[in-house]
Amino acid sequence: MTSLADMADVLSLVADLSRDLPDQERYQRVLDCITQRFPCHACALLRLEQDTLVPVAVYGLSEDTLGRRFSLAHHPRLQAIAAQRGPLRFAADCELPDPYDGLVEIPQENAQTPLDVHDCMGCALYLDDRLWGVLTLDALQPGHFDGFDLTELEIMMQLAAASVAAAERMHALSQRAAHSEQVSQAMLQSRAGQDMIGSSAVMRALQDEIALVASSSLAVLILGETGVGKERVAEALHRQSDRARQPLISLNCAALNETLAESELFGHARGAFSGAVTERAGKFELADGGTLFLDEVGELPLSIQAKLLRVLQSGQIQRLGSDKDHRVDVRIIAATNRQLQEEVRAGRFRADLYHRLSVYPLQVPPLRERGRDVLQLAGYFLEQNRIRLGVAALRLSHEAQQALLGYRWPGNVRELEHALSRAALKALSVHAGDCRTIEICRTQLDLADAPLMTVSNDKAAEPLPGAVFEEPGWQGLDLRQATEQYQAQMIQAILVEQQGNWSAAARILGVDRANLHRLARRLGMKA
CATH class of the missing domain: 3.40.50.300 (P-loop containing nucleotide triphosphate hydrolases)
Structure with missing residues (x-):
């Protein structure tokens, strides 16, 4: 007989039905509850949008997974899970490609090669006979799920569906309170x-x-x-x-x-x-x-x-x-x-x-101010390239992820898209096998033109400006003269980058605008 202690996570999920939680928190709590009952190496909750599954909460998968979009037409395992009522487990020798191969998080000390999934199961999540999305559970060892009770998983999925349905009802009520029915429908469709x-x-x-x-x-x-x-x-x-x-x-x-x-x-x-x-x-x-x-x-x-x-x-x-x-x-x-x-x-x-x-x-904020969004965007573009190039998996090495986070991105999201497209194409000729790993050298980022930044929490710290200075002619100058020449070049480069906007230049340089004007006048620059 199952004890109350064993059922604590289930009772927590039931209690969430009456709570007004942000969608992201609700999805994560559903995932936490399921992984407590069914331990695994990776788990994901994905919402169906037209014919594409969008990850809303993940466990044990690379951070860029949240930015990927899994088209059912290109992922037969996910398509099979979505097509079946109730849990579906795939045989260890199943030839269908797993969408998470190469995306399972690897501890740094064991990061020589990407880890592929060897045991996989999933379950569709329905709301009032409407397919809302799917849950996937993955393990790295064959036979990991042998002792699992799939009936219990189906019951858990019904609770999860009730939690998601409660969230959707609360959201619909708030929409109707603020807007007319026609506007609400337009916003939900968009x-x-x-x-x-x-x-x-x-x-x-x-x-x-x-x-x-x-x-x-x-x-x-x-x-x-x-x-x-x-x-x-x-x-x-x-x-x-x-x-x-x-x-x-x-x-x-x-x-x-x-x-x-x-x-x-x-x-x-x-x-x-x-x-x-x-x-x-x-x-x-x-x-x-x-x-x-x-x-x-x-x-x-x-x-x-x-x-x-x-x-x-x-x-x-x-x-x-x-x-x-x-x-x-x-x-x-x-x-x-x-x-x-x-x-x-x-x-x-x-x-x-x-x-x-x-x-x-x-x-619209520049990419350099969006912190770790760059990894989600990278996942989105890599999935597009994976489909376009016809490869089973594309992943970023740890060094490439850090480089993307630290780069200044003068060309913003468009530059990121093009850099990853080039890197994905180059990875085809370097890697053998189904999973291609993108290294920093193949992203072809001009690190000299846009130096790396340190990253803290959600937002990248402001770097020194990413402009290319002229070759300094410091010969014959004393320290004060050389310093002033460098200051003038830096200010001029930032002003060009910011199209003459002194306020923006002052923010990047970390000085007060009035002090920047005074310094520029002292250096002989025209405001």
Whole structure:
């Protein structure tokens, strides 16, 4: 007979049914309870989003697992677990590839080779006859689960389903209290397709702001460096808005000349210009009822800025070469990596248009400020490359993980994606076997251009600036002169990197802005 002490973890799970817990904590408590009852080397709880399983809590697996997305079409074991009611255990000689091969955490003293899974079982989790996700349990020794009671596992899964169902009901009630039923449904549907990877404090704050402004009709200006993922933020805003069922139309404003920009935005009539052989609708008409995303809006010619402002004020457009008005209902989301306030002062951007677009500004943090998010993003990109290259597993060595955490990422998420794509391709020609390990040398990071940082908790410490200084001409200089020359070069490099933003430069250099101005004047630099 099972004692109350043995059932303590189960009773804890039952008690959680009435508690209002954050989703992440609830999922982790479910996993902790199951691993107490069924000891194993690795365990994961994955939620089904369309035809893809998304890890929500893991035990004993590499941290980057949380960033991976497991398509059922590419993972036959997970597909088999999801297709069966009740627990499913795979034979030791099963030829189906295990999705966690190479991802089981390895103690550093035993880290010569990745460890493969040798005993595997799983169970589907249903809510009211709807498949919510799956639980997987893995062990490194064959026969590890021989003595386990699979009936008890099924009972535990029913308790887990009740806990998850309670969380979903609480969430639905809070949604209805804050929004109308239509907006709530749009937000829940958009969440299924959302892929903003990361759980750092700055990303959680950004996601909270997105949820706050998405359901409004306010124009949003997304700010951030090149490659941070501004387009992903725009997509999330649209998916969580009440326009989610309507189109999201994007236009990259960079490198558009005046005629092409006007035609792309407002459309053109037949014969409006050389080559206009047919009438054509512009982006505003295509986005009617939905959202228009203007990427790199700071690149628009001044003449087009005036026409765009007129549309935003009146809601009416005229196709190029036509005098007929078309009324449109479009929400505007714009993005730029420029400092638009500086562009306004320089006369390159209209002040009235800037104020129209920046009703609600959103700052997307650079990757160097997102701490350990880089490993989750790495897992996401490695899984994409694993499928594209047709290999069983791709993993990062411990040294490569530390290098990714320490690198400054001047190109942000886009640079990370490209670096891992190159490294995954190079790993094919170096490693034999099913599991390919990516070493730091194959990521081809320019560590001289962006020195390593120390990492603490959730956020990387600010490094010295990652600029390349000119060869110092210190010959014939005393220590004071050489120091001042180095200071001037460092300040200049940071100002170039931050596009002349003295406040940002001061934060990176760790000094007060006024003191930085005084130092620059003393060094003979022009503010």
